[in-house]
Amino acid sequence: MANKLRTRALTHARGKWACGLLALLLTGGMAHAQELSLQDARLSLLPGDMPGAGYFSLQNDSAEDVTLVGAQTDAFKNTEIHMSMEKDGMASMQAVPAIDIAAGKSFEFAPKGYHLMFMNRVAPLEVGDDVEVVLLFADGQQLPATFEVVSPATMH
Amino acid sequence: MLKWLSPILLSVLLAGCEDPNWHTSDISDIMPALDLSLMDENGQQVEEDAYTGKTTLLYFGYTHCPDVCPTSLARMTAAIKKLDEPARDDIQVLFVSVDPERDTPARLRQYTDVFGPQFIGLTGSTAQLDALTNRYRVSYGYGEKDENGNYDVSHSSGIFVFNEQGDARLLMRNSDPIPSMVSDLKRLMERG
Numbered sequence: 001m002a003n004k005l006r007t008r009a010l011t012h013a014r015g016k017w018a019c020g021l022l023a024l025l026l027t028g029g030m031a032h033a034q035e036l037s038l039q040d041a042r043l044s045l046l047p048g049d050m051p052g053a054g055y056f057s058l059q060n061d062s063a064e065d066v067t068l069v070g071a072q073t074d075a076f077k078n079t080e081i082h083m084s085m086e087k088d089g090m091a092s093m094q095a096v097p098a099i100d101i102a103a104g105k106s107f108e109f110a111p112k113g114y115h116l117m118f119m120n121r122v123a124p125l126e127v128g129d130d131v132e133v134v135l136l137f138a139d140g141q142q143l144p145a146t147f148e149v150v151s152p153a154t155m156h
Numbered sequence: 157m158l159k160w161l162s163p164i165l166l167s168v169l170l171a172g173c174e175d176p177n178w179h180t181s182d183i184s185d186i187m188p189a190l191d192l193s194l195m196d197e198n199g200q201q202v203e204e205d206a207y208t209g210k211t212t213l214l215y216f217g218y219t220h221c222p223d224v225c226p227t228s229l230a231r232m233t234a235a236i237k238k239l240d241e242p243a244r245d246d247i248q249v250l251f252v253s254v255d256p257e258r259d260t261p262a263r264l265r266q267y268t269d270v271f272g273p274q275f276i277g278l279t280g281s282t283a284q285l286d287a288l289t290n291r292y293r294v295s296y297g298y299g300e301k302d303e304n305g306n307y308d309v310s311h312s313s314g315i316f317v318f319n320e321q322g323d324a325r326l327l328m329r330n331s332d333p334i335p336s337m338v339s340d341l342k343r344l345m346e347r348g
Contacts, residue, residue, distance in 0.1 A: 046222060047266045053222035078304060084223045086330060090295060091217075091224045092310035111227040112330065118222070119306060152226035153233045153271050156334070 035062035036143050043118065043131050043147040044155045052076070054116030054133065054147060055155070059106040067138035068099045068107075075131050077120035084112050093117075098138065111155050127151045178343070179336035180317075180328045187316065187324035190214070192288050194252065197265035197277035204322055211247045211345050213328075214316040216294055218255035218309045219267045225251075228313065228330065229271045235337040236274055243345055244274065246320075252288065253279040254296040255309050292316055292324075317341070319348045
């Protein structure tokens, strides 16, 4: 009986080890700040001094609502939150000052919708590079994240 | 579940057979033949005869648009990639910038190069642009400049498709899935 219990305890511990290792491996390429996390962060890079677009999935696993108010990166002079819209066949875009993300919810920045608009590039960038971007929240929280630079021709 | 399956089913169905229907909008009787007078990305004045002989996709936008325009052009890149190799030489995309203040020929060439060799940038004077946008009932407008001099440009987002003779045939919208675009392009390139 005692042996059986010991074997079970050992297997359980090994299982926990495996889970821990898996979690460690999976967190590469993502970002965490308290219980806020960012996944699939991509920077669609246009050439020259044309602006870039940032896309990602933001998960709020905390018990509090949060408000995203902006972002910042050393690679561009100005970064803003923008939203693309289409009405009656007309496409337009506007700056968005703040986005509320309720506790337990996620929010998508995706093509033809919300996106970060990166303006006035100051560092050379190429498809495949990683860019550090910090997401800024109304309560002062900062979420640093690594964006993968991708070609706009792949974003559809 | 069905929502997921339908595009896959559609792709499978469209992959093999000649489709008897248009999936995007037929504008043959509504819109006039291609007629333009603009400056291309090499700084040359061009007219529509530079583009007859190939199936033409006409799209209006501007380069300081990091989301909508690249996404639309990327859809066209993806659709073209699904055509047979020889067909890819018989199709071209005219990206007409309605923002001549910022979009110089050099910038247009840099921009269109991202999407593929079939993509050609064009712009022109307000008079030249208006002649083309009015012809196809397309609108565009400029937003306010911010403190850095940046401004948005609103613009019609449809893709006008012309056959090799320059006749207007189809209008493709953002809501048209890529398999529908591919099916219609294949059908158009076969029958004109």
